[in-house]
Amino acid sequence: MIPKELLKALRKIEITTNRLANEQLAGNYTSGFKGQGLAFREVRQYQPGDDIRTIDWNVSARMDDTYVKVFVEEREMTVMLLVDISASEQFGTRASSKARVAAEVGALCAFSAIKNNDRVGLILFSDRIEKIVPAQKGQKHVMRVVREILGAEPAGRGTDLTVGLHTLAKVAPRRSVAFVLSDFFTDGYDRALSLAAARHDVIPLLIADPRDEEMPNVGLAAFEDLETGEEVLVDTSSPLVRSHYRAQMTGLRAQQIKLFRKFGLDHCLVRTDAPYVRPLRDLFARRAKRAHR
Numbered sequence: 001m002i003p004k005e006l007l008k009a010l011r012k013i014e015i016t017t018n019r020l021a022n023e024q025l026a027g028n029y030t031s032g033f034k035g036q037g038l039a040f041r042e043v044r045q046y047q048p049g050d051d052i053r054t055i056d057w058n059v060s061a062r063m064d065d066t067y068v069k070v071f072v073e074e075r076e077m078t079v080m081l082l083v084d085i086s087a088s089e090q091f092g093t094r095a096s097s098k099a100r101v102a103a104e105v106g107a108l109c110a111f112s113a114i115k116n117n118d119r120v121g122l123i124l125f126s127d128r129i130e131k132i133v134p135a136q137k138g139q140k141h142v143m144r145v146v147r148e149i150l151g152a153e154p155a156g157r158g159t160d161l162t163v164g165l166h167t168l169a170k171v172a173p174r175r176s177v178a179f180v181l182s183d184f185f186t187d188g189y190d191r192a193l194s195l196a197a198a199r200h201d202v203i204p205l206l207i208a209d210p211r212d213e214e215m216p217n218v219g220l221a222a223f224e225d226l227e228t229g230e231e232v233l234v235d236t237s238s239p240l241v242r243s244h245y246r247a248q249m250t251g252l253r254a255q256q257i258k259l260f261r262k263f264g265l266d267h268c269l270v271r272t273d274a275p276y277v278r279p280l281r282d283l284f285a286r287r288a289k290r291a292h293r
Contacts (some may be wrong), residue, residue, distance in 0.1 A: 013103065043069055079135070080179070084181060088159065090226060093211045111139075124152055128163060162192040177201045178203065182206070183208065206270065217242065
């Protein structure tokens with residue numbers, strides 16, 4: 001039995017993201033994401049101008065005429081959602097937590113995919129693999145994916161992007177589009193990201209909250225690391241402390257983006273205090289524009 005609160009949240013996400021996928025992202029998604037390449041369709045008689053490399057010599061010999069192979073673009077893709085459900089994703093100082101935003105963004109990507117008859121799969125991870133949902137088609141399947149994200153109760157608290165990226169290679173043997181939804185507050189995943197990007201179209205979607213960048217002035221306060229449980233007492237009234245925090249977090253974000261660019265990855269920053277449609281629409285539009293060059 002699905003809890004009433006979860007069912008209500010699922011229904012709201014379904015209505016909202018399904019509409020947005022139709023109205024805001026449909027065209028750019030189709031243009032911005034290519035299929036698996038070319039698939040054989042048929043053979044036909046050779047016509048002037050045909051590439052001689054497409055001649056099917058076996059059929060030509062049997063038919064005593066020249067025939068060529070005809071190929072079409074294989075549009076169907078597999079879209080994998082790699083969703084960080086570590087303890088830090090429960091953080092949020094605005095209307096939604098990072099986890100809720102990740103669920104909605106994941107749903108929007110998934111609905112965009114099924115509109116194009118693509119398959120959608122899911123990998124939930126913390127400091128371990130929490131859940132794998134094999135890629136399938138259909139709206140019912142997408143709602144299962146969203147339900148798994150929203151209703152997740154992870155066994156782990158930490159974040160290990162490496163284990164998520166390595167699992168992608170195991171469950172998606174063919175080239176896939178892989179959206180990685182996380183705040184990326186971890187390290188040591190450089191090599192795993194490089195290997196994943198060599199095989200798949202990896203797209204980091206960074207989930208950010210305003211407090212990731214700015215420390216509020218609330219006097220002497222105890223801060224808890226949600227993943228380790230460690231507490232530290234901080235004098236947030238000190239301009240020097242707040243400035244140091246801002247510099248550290250700005251530097252961390254810059255390092256993340258530098259790494260993505262190093263591997264040639266498209267990325268997108270989604271915030272808990274701002275609508276997420278525009279950043280995604282801009283991401284898809286950039287890809288569509290590049291594909292038409």
